[in-house]
Amino acid sequence: MNDFSPEWLDLREAADARARNADVANAVAARFALRDELTILDLGCGTGTNLRATAPLLPSRQIWTLVDRDAALLDTAKGKLTRWADRHILEGDALEIEKGGRKIRVVFREADLARDTGVLMDEGAQLITASAFFDLTSESYVREFAKAVAARGAAFYTTLTYNGLQKWTPHRPADNQIAAAFQRHQMRDKGFGPAAGPLASSHLIDQFRINGYVVVNGESPWQLERQDRMLIEELIRGYAVAANEDGSLDEKTVVAWLNVPRSAAFVGHTDVFATPA
Ligand SMILES: C[S@@+](CC[C@H](N)C(=O)[O-])C[C@H]1O[C@@H](n2cnc3c(N)ncnc32)[C@H](O)[C@@H]1O
Numbered sequence: 001m002n003d004f005s006p007e008w009l010d011l012r013e014a015a016d017a018r019a020r021n022a023d024v025a026n027a028v029a030a031r032f033a034l035r036d037e038l039t040i041l042d043l044g045c046g047t048g049t050n051l052r053a054t055a056p057l058l059p060s061r062q063i064w065t066l067v068d069r070d071a072a073l074l075d076t077a078k079g080k081l082t083r084w085a086d087r088h089i090l091e092g093d094a095l096e097i098e099k100g101g102r103k104i105r106v107v108f109r110e111a112d113l114a115r116d117t118g119v120l121m122d123e124g125a126q127l128i129t130a131s132a133f134f135d136l137t138s139e140s141y142v143r144e145f146a147k148a149v150a151a152r153g154a155a156f157y158t159t160l161t162y163n164g165l166q167k168w169t170p171h172r173p174a175d176n177q178i179a180a181a182f183q184r185h186q187m188r189d190k191g192f193g194p195a196a197g198p199l200a201s202s203h204l205i206d207q208f209r210i211n212g213y214v215v216v217n218g219e220s221p222w223q224l225e226r227q228d229r230m231l232i233e234e235l236i237r238g239y240a241v242a243a244n245e246d247g248s249l250d251e252k253t254v255v256a257w258l259n260v261p262r263s264a265a266f267v268g269h270t271d272v273f274a275t276p277a
Pocket residue numbers: 004009043044045046047048049050067068069070073111112113114130131132133136190191
């Protein structure tokens with residue numbers, strides 16, 4: 001399973017939905033409550049999880065542009081949104097869906113956000129959003145991004161940005177070594193310069209405030225238990241692979257850590273909503 005396989009994104013969708021911070025989500029809903037229509041740009045959309053979770057907070061008519069550099073994920077997103085909808089019509093490359101009384105038009109775009117974010121924002125979206133994306137970007141990307149969003153007067157909402165906290169049950173002494181190796185791996189360049197990793201949310205909050213935005217933020221951790229066994233196992237495998245690639249631990253330590261059965265896991269995330277003052 002690679003980092004962004006549809007299987008991995010499927011596995012995490014229910015945990016992501018449960019984890020979203022309700023106070024931040026309520027602030028989003030309140031901000032747009034008096035509007036009939038909203039245009040939205042979703043960065044790094046994967047299989048469309050963010051649209052499915054965010055659409056219920058937004059007005060009755062929504063026009064979404066879903067962007068990813070992976071054409072196969074965009075195809076999967078189209079299929080999943082079609083099945084999620086109460087009704088749907090395909091209009092060329094776009095999808096018109098009805099869901100829970102809302103009418104949602106979805107346009108799909110293959111693009112590299114390291115290069116094309118500004119051009120996509122020029123299309124005039126009123127809300128720029130993302131989920132589990134910003135920890136892949138860099139401090140300099142976030143700085144330019146916040147400036148560009150502010151220059152266009154758009155609102156910004158991002159969920160599930162990894163914030164570096166992790167706790168496994170039962171705890172093992174090697175957890176801390178694995179966490180440090182994973183963190184270093186997280187900060188490798190993912191196409192945007194040295195990745196912000198667990199610092200991404202702090203950079204977003206700082207940069208939007210510097211640009212005069214009002215920021216609401218809150219924690220959205222995964223609190224995984226026995227019923228999330230498959231996600232816990234997949235997470236542990238992913239952490240072990242990353243720790244191994246980091247190269248700072250001997251393989252025996254990583255394999256022994258991988259083989260400890262875990263009954264619960266806590267993984268920290270942060271949600272951020274920023275609006276022009
Ligand atoms: C962790 S996944 C999150 C997907 C989705 N937002 C979700 O919450 O399930 C990160 C997504 O960002 C996309 N991505 C990463 N780098 C990108 C880039 N430079 N341009 C466009 N998309 C990118 C990946 O293809 C992947 O779909």
